[in-house]
Amino acid sequence: MKPVLVGLGALGVRVARQLLATGEQERLLVLSRDPSTAQRRAAGLGRPGAITVEQLPPARPGGSESRRRIKLRALFDGADVVVLACPGPLRVAAETALECGAHVVSTCDDPEVAVDLMDLSDRAASAGRSVVLGAAMAPGLSCLLAAWGAWHLEAAQEVHVATLGTGGPACARRRHTALREPVDEWRDGRWARKVASSGRELVWFPVHGGADCYRVDRPDGRLLVPALPGVHWVTGRAAASRRDRMTSWLPMLRPPHPEGTVGAVRVEIRGHQGGLPRSIVLGAAGRPAVLGGTVAATAAQRAAAGLLLSGAGGLASLCPDPGDVLGELVERGLRLFSFTGDQPSAAW
Amino acid sequence: MVPSVAGSDSRARGGLGGLGRALFAVGLAALAAVIVRLRGTGGTPPHHGGWRLLTAEDLRSDAEGAPGPGGTQAAGPAPE
Secondary structure (H helix, E strand, O other), X not given: OOEEEEOOOHHHHHHHHHXXXXXXXXXXXXXXXXXXXXXXXXXXXXXXXXXXXXXXXXXXXXXXXXXXXXXXXXXXXXXXXXXXXXXXXXXXXXXXXXXXXXXEEEOOOOHHHHHHHHOOHHHHHHHOOEEEOOOEOOOXXXXXXXXXXXXXXXXXXXXXXXXXXXXXXXXXXXXXXXXXXXXXXXXXXXXXXXXXXXXXEEEEEXXXXXXXXXXXXXXXXXXXXXXXXXXXXXXXXXXXXXXXXXXXXXXXXXXXXXXXXXXXXXXXXXXXEOXXXXXXXXXXXXXXXXXXXXXHHHHHHHHHOOOOOOEEEOHHHHOOOHHHHHHHHHHOOOEEEEEEOOOOOOOO | OOOOOXXXXXXXXXXXXXHHHHHHHHHHHHHHHHXXXXXXXXXOOOOOOEEEEOOHHHHHHHHHOOOXXXXXXXXXXXXX
């Protein structure tokens, strides 16, 4: 397998570590906007010579896109899979990777990017390639948990995803924006526009306990609705403090932390089993960048091995056997949980 | 000599007073909205039960007919 990793931030470092630790490849090409910083981070992985860092051709407003494509094509040439562990826009990079015959794995959790890359579905399907969208903690791990939970119900009708914590600075900035952008929520078979930072719910996360969570602009619904036919309600929430919500409409008042150390995801799947209403509550705990990086690396290796379906979509759509992927994630060290006991009914 | 219109000052004062009252009402409403938006909590924690660590075998158990996630429970009343 010959992977190319775009971005070596908090999550990208985890992707690189996982790829080098568990993959068959000895070398990894990393493209970065800041090669000197990426070189330092690569050196910290303890595999001297295993990682080659190159400058990522920058996207300049008004600049020549064709020249950028040519440069990207040269860098992606011969790659089996391209992991885009960076914020959007990612359309040019994803298209070029497909043209080079590579699978694409994106970790971006921006709904606009997800919708933009979803357009590549037909092209990817005809080429027999996978474009995995949102392969991180949420979406990503949350999609796998939702698909696995839904598999245990006769009819999954609702999926409610909540997250705690952020990965690197780009993830923190995205969450800051997501707390103020209008939210498109799948409700009763159509998209309903909701106000961000609304709909407070006390969510009980594994390991960390309770946290008040609010609607955020994340592509959970966009990725889960096509994967779970019949589902009529999908929500995405994130834990936020009063300060987060009060200042979400301002620029970030201070630079985000290099990496969030606290993280968790909780997925509740509601539906019917044997004519009775049932809900399955699943979760995971760990550093968001570690959870996301492990999911992205696993998705990349599975895509390269031909274990994912072709086309563009979330992991719930492209993984034929989510239980097997989740099992592999546990073997790689992730902690996944199932809630047992009484669960107060949330209004969501 | 410029003729003056009787009552023009009082009308201006009345207009400004009305504007002030409107701004005060809007400010009061905004303050109430902020308080309502920021106060309180979003529900109650679970009373019984807890998180169970899943093993790779739990997650891959579907083919063997094992219960999978286990610990599922009846959902509460239909939301909203």
